[in-house]
Amino acid sequence: MTTIPRTTAPKSPMAGRLGGVQSSPVRDLLALIDRPEVISFAGGLPSPELFDLDGLRRSFHDVLSPATGRRALQYSPTEGDPALRGLLARRLTVRGLPSTADDLLVTTGSQQAISLVATALLEPGDVVLVEEPTYLAALQCFRLAGATVVPVRSDEDGLDPAALREAVERHRPTLLYLVPTFANPTGRTLTGERRREVAGLAHEHGFWILEDDPYGELRYRGEALPPLSAYPGGQENSVHLGSFSKIGAPGLRLGWLRAPGELLRALTITKQATDLHTSTVDQAAVAHYLAGTDLDARVRTLRDTYLPRRDAMTKALAEVTPPGTTWSDPDGGMFLWVRLPEGTDSAALLRTALRHDVAFVPGAAFYPGEPDRATLRLSFSSYPPEGIAEGMRRFGAALAEAPSGAR
Ligand code: PMP
Secondary structure (H helix, E strand, O other): OOOOOOOOOOOOOOOHHHOOOOOOHHHHHHHHOOOOOOEEOOOOOOOHHHOOHHHHHHHHHHHOOOOOHHHHOOOOOOOOOHHHHHHHHHHHHHOOOOOOHHHEEEEOHHHHHHHHHHHHHOOOOOEEEEEOOOOHHHHHHHHHOOOEEEEEOEEOOEEOHHHHHHHHHHHOOOEEEEOOOOOOOOOOOOOHHHHHHHHHHHHHHOOEEEEEOOOOOOEOOOOOOOOHHHOOOHHHHEEEEEEOOOOOOHHHOOEEEEOOHHHHHHHHHHHHHHHOOOOHHHHHHHHHHHHOOOHHHHHHHHHHHHHHHHHHHHHHHHHHOOOOOEEOOOOEOOEEEEEOOOOOOHHHHHHHHHHOOEEOEEHHHHOOOOOOOOEEEEEOOOOOHHHHHHHHHHHHHHHHHOOOOOO
């Protein structure tokens, strides 16, 4: 075999936009803790026994019948299955955001929707404002697009509108990204009053709101609020994202976005270039499934299952954490956000916790700026109350053992 002499040095294999983007610590951690003995409060995983295996199996079986199967296996329009979009639009309308099938684009999970919005709207150097802390895979998307991410002060009621106004005037952002209802990682919910102010600011200053809403239906307490995008000024200035992952099953990778006409067209073109369309057969099966299922009843089952899990975790936190620890008290969703006493390093604590076969996500990764290292995220969705009690007992043992500085 002859070798061809190389005359030039190989080009750097990676594009510059990847420079500042780290692998997700949550996904890395999930790989690390994939041992049956570990009780993991790390991933935001829906409880698998709640997946409607029989219902979804029947739906796949039916759409793959001789009558419809060949169509379900064919290429299909980028916009998504019209029947599915109609069903989703009706559901969104009932939740307070009037929508038609034509307002929606089906996406491959809501994660793809974030990525499409980043590609369609952001020039390198554009500013994206985010609540702090925030969903870290959204941070990855904005960084991949070359945007500058600027955190905005947030408290127990979500993003602080006064801080937002200041940040908008100072940075002239293209986009504000937030999870207004049962946020990841904090579990916080933006109040109705603040929703009104945030939507009004977007209208007044002409920036886009990206409202990421995968948890909104998982409410355990209090009255539902309309989506932020439904408040005056919101509809024309926002993209609302929904997902089947937390109310159905995340392995289907089925999400959707709602956006005003011109932006919707741009996002559709962006999706054409990304993956042509979301899986035809998966969309057909979910449309078939939703048409024949009382999804509200299923959501009630999810709520009834997750509520005692949240309560088991907050009760245990009170028992096992040292004085000076605080945690969120979410009305819904899947997460508790914990702050250990000043000076604690939750990443160091995780190493001790893993020796006790329990896992969580250290909070630092959720901060776009200077992190608060004493914070961590616990997910309460994956185990029944007894499993949570055992996992929290191990968490307490790790806390008791950790050297000072690691707690
Ligand atoms: N946004 C938030 C806030 C999330 O927590 C998640 C999932 N963890 C996603 C988006 C992505 O969800 P999916 O792509 O499964 O719809």
